[in-house]
Amino acid sequence: MPVSDRVDETTVADAAAGGDDRPSDALPINELFCSLQGEGTLAGVPSVFVRTSGCNLRCWFCDSYHTSWEPTHARVGLEELLEEIDAFDADHVVLTGGEPLLHEESATLLEALDERGYHTTVETNGTIVRDAQIDLASISPKLASSTPTPERAPDGADADAEIDAGQWAERHERERIDLEALAELVERHDYQLKFVVTDGDDMPEILELLADLREAAAVSIPDENVLLMPEGATRDRLAETRERVADLAIDHGFRYTPRLHVDLWNDAPET
Numbered sequence: 001m002p003v004s005d006r007v008d009e010t011t012v013a014d015a016a017a018g019g020d021d022r023p024s025d026a027l028p029i030n031e032l033f034c035s036l037q038g039e040g041t042l043a044g045v046p047s048v049f050v051r052t053s054g055c056n057l058r059c060w061f062c063d064s065y066h067t068s069w070e071p072t073h074a075r076v077g078l079e080e081l082l083e084e085i086d087a088f089d090a091d092h093v094v095l096t097g098g099e100p101l102l103h104e105e106s107a108t109l110l111e112a113l114d115e116r117g118y119h120t121t122v123e124t125n126g127t128i129v130r131d132a133q134i135d136l137a138s139i140s141p142k143l144a145s146s147t148p149t150p151e152r153a154p155d156g157a158d159a160d161a162e163i164d165a166g167q168w169a170e171r172h173e174r175e176r177i178d179l180e181a182l183a184e185l186v187e188r189h190d191y192q193l194k195f196v197v198t199d200g201d202d203m204p205e206i207l208e209l210l211a212d213l214r215e216a217a218a219v220s221i222p223d224e225n226v227l228l229m230p231e232g233a234t235r236d237r238l239a240e241t242r243e244r245v246a247d248l249a250i251d252h253g254f255r256y257t258p259r260l261h262v263d264l265w266n267d268a269p270e271t
């Protein structure tokens with residue numbers, strides 16, 4: 001099992017009590033743990049995951065519900081974050097969320113990690129650009145099939161969440177694709193485009209987006225930088241989607257990425 005280093009309870013209590021004297025470089029942290037990178041071109045690489053809380057989108061399938069639909073976190077300062085990261089035996093750090101690029105403090109953390117020689121991956125939905133030191137931008141643009149509706153609310157959602165889903169549908173739909181932001185991200189960084197795919201109905205939108213991005217961006221976007229990832233936060237759901245998505249990758253000449261951590265540890269937290 002991955003090694004866990006929980007954000008300590010006093011940090012949570014301090015913040016909740018309003019007696020929060022955290023430094024201004026603090027980030028809202030949902031979890032911090034060491035595992036194997038489960039997705040993308042670096043799958044299998046031991047990595048420390050820093051999961052920030054808060055997101056500008058609301059995918060109905062979000063596997064990190066407590067960073068988006070119902071965010072929970074403790075505010076943790078840069079020095080404490082670096083100490084916790086250094087305590088693990090890994091030279092790769094994955095900054096994820098939620099949407100990590102919402103927070104300007106993410107850029108400060110990335111710079112400090114770079115100075116210490118870490119390889120950094122940022123998992124992002126591709127709607128926000130920051131002047132930040134990123135070794136691999138792992139961009140996952142959100143397709144129409146991610147948009148929540150009252151009928152397609154997060155799993156286990158109560159009536160309130162169904163109403164939330166209805167209210168979020170319009171904003172999610174409006175904000176999920178920002179072609180300028182996507183172009184800037186691929187121009188600035190080494191990158192992979194990692195699409196969450198359920199079935200063949202997702203493919204026309206992916207092909208259209210790629211055509212638009214190839215027009216808009218000043219760098220080339222080879223098919224080998226395009227990855228199809230099966231939708232599924234659990235082993236049971238992945239069993240339904242992965243073979244279909246693998247076949248689509250073969251048909252279109254794109255890469256397929258597994259979700260190794262789901263295969264290994266299902267939907268356990270801190271994996």
Ligand SMILES: C[S@@+](CC[C@H](N)C(=O)[O-])C[C@H]1O[C@@H](n2cnc3c(N)ncnc32)[C@H](O)[C@@H]1O
Nearest residue numbers: 061062063064097098123124125140231232233
């Ligand atoms: C929780 S998101 C956080 C980073 C950023 N907000 C984003 O969406 O890219 C991390 C990764 O998990 C993917 N993801 C989230 N829920 C998923 C699901 N149910 N099935 C497959 N991938 C999922 C996202 O597309 C993204 O690549």
Ligand SMILES: Nc1nc2[nH]cc(C(=O)O)c2c(=O)[nH]1
Nearest residue numbers: 035036037038096123261271
């Ligand atoms: N093992 C593991 N690999 C991952 N790659 C991207 C993840 C994410 O949530 O951003 C993730 C995750 O949550 N766990």
Ligand code: SF4
Nearest residue numbers: 055059062068098125
């Ligand atoms: S953009 Fe990422 S964190 Fe936000 S709701 Fe979608 S999958 Fe979750």
Ligand SMILES: [Mg+2]
Nearest residue numbers: 063064096271
């Ligand atoms: Mg994840």
